Amino acid sequence: MSKRDEILAAAQALFAEYGYAGTTMRMIAERAGVAFGLVSHYFGNKEKLFLVAGHEMIDAMLLGIRRDMEVAKNGLQAVDIFVNSYLSYTLANRATFPTLIRCSPFSDDNPHLDRQKIGVKFEELIREIEVNLERGIADGTIVQVPVKDCALMIYAAMVGAVRTVFLSPFGQPGLFEETRRFIQRSLRR
Structure with missing residues (x-):
């Protein structure tokens, strides 16, 4: 793993655990085992590092989702695979995924961050859902x-x-599966 990737992994874990305000560049450098100046060299400042940490997680998530959706026979199945892949990714990345919860344009954790910059990346996820809905409407499954x-x-x-499972005491076993079933029931022709 490159130094840049080590810094990014440390940042994702620390942002997930302590939030934006509770994480310092020094903490990130210590966790990554690198000199403080190297963090600034690669990422500039904490806000830029935070955005990169979130953006790269979304890119990794989308890559996996798109790979999983290649087997979808129709739009309804593609939406189901999208939902399952998204929810599975959150559980597989439990230690770092809260970074995305915290950098979401829907989060109040960081009121001073540029929500437009954050929102553009999250729109990629929503656009992927739109494409699959359009496919399902066209093929008659939605x-x-x-x-x-x-x-x-x-x-x-x-x-x-995801927020219920990760951030509240109400995350019942099976909530993700019921979310999938609810979405399918709502869309099925």
């Missing part, structure tokens, strides 16, 4: 829905389930 609104509602259901 009822006619307002695509943009419906994609946002699906994303909101997933985010709500």
Whole structure:
């Protein structure tokens, strides 16, 4: 693993554990086992590092989701695979995924961060849902829905389930599976 990647992994873990405000560049350097100046060299400042940490997690998530969706026979199945892959990614990355919860444009953890910069990356996830909804409407597996609104509602259901599991005492076993079933029931023709 390169020094840059070690710094990024340390930042993701620390942001997930302590949040943006509770994480310092010095903590990141110590966790990564590098000189403090190297963190600044690669990422500039904490805000830029935070954004890169979130963006790279979304890129990794999307890569896996798209790979998983290659086997989808229709739009409804593609949406289901998307939801399952997204939710599975959160559990597989339990130690670092809270970074995405904290850098979400829907989060109040960092009121001073540029929500536009953050939102652009999250829109890639929502756009992927839109593409699959359009596919399902075209192939007849998904009822006619307002695509943009419906994609946002699906994303909101997933985010709500994840936040409930990760941040509250209400995360019941099976919540992710029920979220998948709810979305499927809502879309199925």
